[in-house]
Structure formats: structure tokens, C-alpha cells
Amino acid sequence: MRTIPFVISAIITIALVFALNKKWGPIPPIGKFLSPQQGFWQNAESIDGNRNENLSFKNLKGKVSVYLDERLVPHVFAQNNEDAYFVQGYLHAKYRLFQMELQTYAAAGRISEHLGNDPRFINFDREQRRSGMVYGAENALKAFESDPVSKKICDAYTAGVNSYINSLTESSIPVEYKILDYRPEPWSNFKIALFLKQMSKTLAGYDQDLQHTLSKPNLSFDDLMQLDEQVPDSLVPIIPKGTVFESPGVTPVKPANADSLYFEKKDTAKVVEYSKPNPNNGSNNWAVSGKKTKTGAPILCNDPHLELTFPSVWYEMQITTPNVNVYGVTFPGSPNVIIGFNDNIAWGVTNAQRDVRDYYEIQFKDESRKEYMYNGNWTPTDLKIDTIKVKGGATVYDTIAFTVFGPVVYDRTFSKQLSNNKAIALRWTAHDESNEELSLYKLNRAKNYDEYLEAIKSFSCPGQNFVFASKQGDIAIWQQGKFPARWYGQGTYLMPGIDSSYQWQGFIPQNENPHAHLDSGFLESANQRPVDSTYPYFIPGNYITARGISIARHLSQMESITIDDMKALQNNYYSVFAEGARNILLKYVNENALSADGKRFVNMVRNWDLNTTPNSTATTVYQTWFDSLEVGIWRDEWRRDSLVMPFPTEQTLLEWINKDSAFKYVDNINTPEKETINDVITQALQNAIPELKEEETEGKLEWAKHKDPTIFHLLKEGVMPFARKIHVGGWSNVINAVTDTHGPSWRMIVQLSDPIEAYGVYPGGQDGNPASKFYDNFVDAWATGQYYRLWFMKENESKDKRIIGTLTFTNS
């Protein structure tokens, strides 16, 4: 034995193995990661590998055949519902496990546990838990599990996910786990509930109550209502104007002291809100009756706008059992089809945009937070200690106080700005017990309008516009959700939470939710306010007006509609909003004050065809100018003192200028001069010129280059090689609503003829593995407005040449 060489080489070997087996910051454990037998190489699947498998599980009752078509869409044929949901869970996990887990970790406030010790992650996690995401999921779980049908499907789905997870080895776990160096954990029904709460946060988690409260010193309630316009002049509501609404079943009463204690009270503190959902999470859907189509069959269209990600939020599939035959897109993380069609009906959803969150100011007795004032008594809180694990850091313990209003989100322990005994609790419909899975289960099986209505009427949160069309020829829409019945102004600001007088007094009765059921004409929704001013309730929301106008304008003029017409409409780039906005820009700009470049830019806008096409340079000039105008009008008032308010919407600005071009916010309060609208619009362009010139020099003035749309992987900038740049036009206020990171996450067109003819596409691919050719194979078709014919397969077509693999599941 040679001691010195041994010691040296042994130490080097052990040190190497240790160092290469450990994650260093963002760098994965190199040895483990690069090992061809365990590491990422094992995820580099064979491009043309065999996709046939025989699998057996003890949970199954019978045989299930899954036919994978040439786009890797599974067509599941099962002998009973539970087997079908078991296989749905298995397939979701097989192709999308990392995404399912990450989304539920985010929902549960557990991202620090896997992404690391970063104050942003810890604050995110704390805010998620404090806003009642876990609490809401616990309540949803109670609802799922108290109903025998939804319990069975959730149990089967969860068993399917876990069967896949249990089959994984060190080498076969998805590559993202290897990069981040953690392992999947068991799935549960609770995670299904968490997933749905994450959707509620995305779609029904936006409000401006706290910012509105901060704006009180500068803006009166009347000012705010004018700015945050409830019924814009140009509104084309979802429910056609002129519809007569029943008198309200619930009449909420404003507290007598509301003027002094609520509307005019101004001593409220500022808190930091860490994660707010994107208010542009919108969507389009519409249905045209057979009387307007060429074939005489109704056509239903839907394109939900969400963040565009890899993997996509959607996973396409067909599920067939003796009791259902349904095709559409599913959420990995939840059983059932979310948007799709069956043998008899088709349905689609857009977001209701309604405000279903209100904040209450709580008075704790002391710093222990054990008691709070309620109806004249010190009342005990329910204190819950949350444990937040932190990767590479100390565990964080957070105590959350639950009150009759809901969980206390912001208090001294989370928001240093708050004084000792003050706190802010959140009331949110997503906290309430409700069974969305049962609604979806029934909707997947609905045969006609009555069954559709029966299915959706218990759907609570997030509120959605469920559009419907059936083979019988009728079309319908319901804005369905559980919506508080508010007195005028209730919940616009933080409300007093020392007694019951400001609590919600009830909910709008389900049958009074906005709806229409027709056998001619068309119905459409695009996140606009659902009803005109005759609807008898105060229904604030972050509504978007322009797309609804565009869709209604086209559909009302169209006759003999074909599927190709609908494809063109979903991909329409025309900006209705810019019609009006350009008019005011050109009307008020003082061209004589502009440089040669300025004059040239004005001419580009003047000659623009108002289409936000990818190559349009005028779109970039217009949008940059208009954005600059918004800053010019609002920034002086909206960014002062401690106030950081989102600007009023572009629709508000346009309508104010049209009504009164000398309205009070035009003047810049930071200058001694009194600006006119001409000054502000001209100055807005002048301020935009340097940026426009620079983009022009760099060759980035074309709209698609300017906005630079990108589909990121869920791990964002950390894994740019997994992202894709896309060359597409559009904007959030045009029908083809692609912004830089958001857009139509699924486009679907269903003609309810016999047989059904359906088309669809989403910007992604069925397989979440970046190594797969099915990772991003739909992107180009989506970006160029192409569709795939959706194959509503029959089981006797199992020899079809489109099938590239068959998974056979049997009972073991």
C-alpha cells in the first residue's frame, strides 16, 4: 500500500463525488445530472420510439385502451367512469407531472420548498397561505369528498397519478426535477382542490380595493366611479341590451354610517401586495345558431386567454365510457374535460372578471392576535401556525389569524407598514365550500340545455361565462358563479371589520345570474361587463370592453357562416379600440410642433389599416404613442405620495377624452402651466420618439419584434432553451389577443352537425418533456392561424393509420 497516493486520490475521489452529487446554486448536481444512466440523458427519449405499452394495476375494474394519435392526443376507451378517470390521472402524470406539482406547490404556498431561499418566494408563499388558498382548498375538498360521485372520480384520478409516480425511478423522473434536484411526492385529492384554487386565483383573484383605499385623499368615490366606469358608453354587453331583468331577490342595505366610516374615512395604511394575477387573463367565446350558418348547424367557438407556457396549461384528450363520450382540453391536475364537446352539445368558457374579493379592517385586542373586536365583544381568532419549508434555508413559521370575515392576510407580522393592532382580512368566494368537479362531471355528460344548466348552476368560483350550443339547434350563455349581492359601493374600498354591518348580506340568486337562451342569432362574451345598467345589482369587475364590440360587430353582419369564417374571426387582428383612439390622437396632435420624424410617425398612424399584424410598424408607433399618452395623463396624479395605483383603463381614457377633452386630469399638476389635451397628446408623441427611433434603427419597429412574444417554460428565465419566441401580432384588446406572454391558450371551433366537425389548436404540445418532438409541435400551426381537425374517434377505428401507439391498461 502506498499511503500518500492513496490518501490523495481517495480524498479527490470522495470530494469529486460529493461535489458532483450536490446542487450548487442554480447548477444541478453535475455528476448525477450528466450520468447517461441516471441524468438528463435518460430523458432524451427516442424520437421514433415504440409507443405501445401494456400496463396493469390493481385499482382497475376492467380493460382500458388508450389510442395515441399522430398528435399524441389520447383517445381513452374505458368500460366504466372510474377506470377512465384513473387513466386520465395516469396520462396527466405521464406527460405533465412536473407542471401538475409546481402549480399545486404554488397554490399551497410551497415554492420556497423547491425553488429556494429567496425573500420573493417566501413572501409569495406567505401571501398565498394568508389569502386562504389552502383554507379554500380544504373547503373544496370537503365538498368533493362529501358527494359520492365526485369522491369516486377524484379518488380514481388520484390513484392514476400515483400509479404513474410510483413507477418512476431516479432515471425516469422528468428532467425539470433533475435540474432542480428534487423528487415528486404523492398526489392527493387535496391537490386537485389546490389546483382549482390556483385557477380561482388566476381568474377571480384580481381586485383593486387596497389601491382604491389609498387613492381616497385624491379621488372621491364619485371620481372613482367615473374613472372605473361601470357601464362604458360603447359597451356591448354579453346579455343583449334590452333584456328585461327580474326584480332582485336580494336587496342589500347600505349601513347608515357608511358615508363617515367608509366612503370618507381616510386613515388607512399601505401594505405591499406580493402577487397579483394578470388582469388581462381574458377570453373570447361565442355561439352562432344554425339560422346563421351555411350548414344549418350551430357553431361554437372559444379561445381562453391565459399565460402562454411550456408545458401548456391544457392537455387535449377524448374520454369514452358507456356513460360519456367527450372530447376537449383538460387541466393536468384535475379530472374531467374543461372545454369541449360530446355527442350532443359543445361548451366553452370565458372569465366573468367579476370582483369577488373584499377586504376588512380588523382591530386586534393586542399583539397576540388572539382576540379581535366583533359586534362589541372581544372575539377569539382561530390561530393557525403554518410551516413553510425553505430549500437551503431555515423553516419559516407563520401564524395566520382566521376571523369571521376570513383569514387575516396583512398584519404587523407580515406588513411592517401596519401599526400594531390593525390588520386586514380577506373575504373571497374562493374560500367557500363548492364542488366544481361535480359541475364539470355533469357538464361533460350533458345532452341538452336543461342538463347543461343543471350541471353549471352549482359552479361557484371562478365565475365563468359558459357558452353552449346543441345539436338541437339552440344556443345559450350563462354568467355563472357565486357573486355577492353588494350595496352600491360595497367593497370598492377596505371596509370596517369591527362588526357585522359591512359583511356581505347575501349572494345574487343563481337564477338571476345574467343569461340568455336563443334559437336564432348569436351570443358572445369577451370579458366585458355582462349586462347593461338595468341589471339590478352593483357588480364591479375588471371588465374589458373592446373585444366584445369587435366580435358582435362581425357576427351581427355575418350570414351563412362557415368554419373557415370562424377560423378567420378567431385570428382577427383588427383593433376596434384603435379606431377611436387613433381619432383622438390625430385630432389633437399639433403637427407643426413636431420634428420631421414626428411628422413621419403621425403619417404612419394616419395611414395604418388598424390591423395589429406582425409586420405592421404603424401598430408599434400607435401603441407606443398611446401608452405614452396614458403616462402623460395619469402619472402625475396616480404616482404621488405613497400612492401607486394602476392607471384607469384605456377605455376610460378614450371615453373621457371623447366626452370632455378638458377633463380635470389632463393638466399635469407638477407644472405651473395649464396643459390642454393638444399639449398632452403632442408631448406624448414627442416623449415616444426617441424609443421609436431607436427601435427603427435596430430594425425592431415591426409589431411582433417590438412586443417580442415569448412562450416561456414554467421555470421562466432560468431555462431559456426550453422557451420559444413566436412571430405573431395581436393585442389584448383585439380578438387575436396575443400580448408578449399572454394569449389564446386554446382555439376551438365546433360545428354541431351530424357528425360533429371540430377544430382546435394550442401553442404547445402534448408532451411536457422538452426532449420530445411533441413538446412544441403545435406552436407553428397556432402562430399562423392553422387548426387541427379534432378526431372524435370511435372505438372501431382502432386500426386507423393515425394511431401511433396503444396503451392497454388491465387489472392486475
Add this chain to the structure above:
Amino acid sequence: MRFILALLLTATIGFLAGLRLEWWSIALVAFLVALLIPQTIARSFLSGFLGIFLLWALLAIWINAKNDSTLSHEIAELFKLGGSSILLIFVTALIGGLVGGFAAMAGSSLRPVPKGRRI
């Protein structure tokens, strides 16, 4: 001859161990092979290094060919290797080779010193 034998044994047993055990089983294999097959320390290092280097290189090349370089290209970008699959295969093999080499060196230096031969 011993060199070739040691190299082949390291690669073959390393492969078999890798089917079941953690990635660092290559170190154990290279160590044991070097302990059993008498060679100078330098030659042991080299046979251990090359055994694992070749094993990992060949496996990576084979997997990569079937995957059309899709994933390796992206991982090579992630690792700032200019998206080069070839370079990533080389780095993979080098990492494995170094572990194999030093482990073999340790194994070899545990052997009794042969009489009349210098280290």
C-alpha cells in the same frame, strides 16, 4: 493486456452497476477493478479514466443519436456550451472519466507494493 482488461471491466461492470445503483457506483467499480488488477498507479488511473470516459461517451452518443440531439442541444445552451451536443457529450465523458480515474488510482494505491519495482 492488463490495461485493456481493466478498461473493459471498468466499463462493463460500471454499465451494469449503473442500471441499478446511483451514478457514483462508477467510482466503486473503478476502485475495485484497480484493486484486483495489478497495474502501475498511472496505468490504473488511465484505465479507470478511459473505461468510464468511453462508457459515458458511447452511451451519450447512442442516446443522443436516437433523440436527434434535441435535448442535448438545449442542455448545452443551458450550460453555456453554445448549444453544442458534441461538447456536452465530451464534458459528460470527462466528468465520468475523472471520477473513474481517481477512484481507480485509489484502488491501485491500496495494492501491496511489488518487490523491486518503483512506484
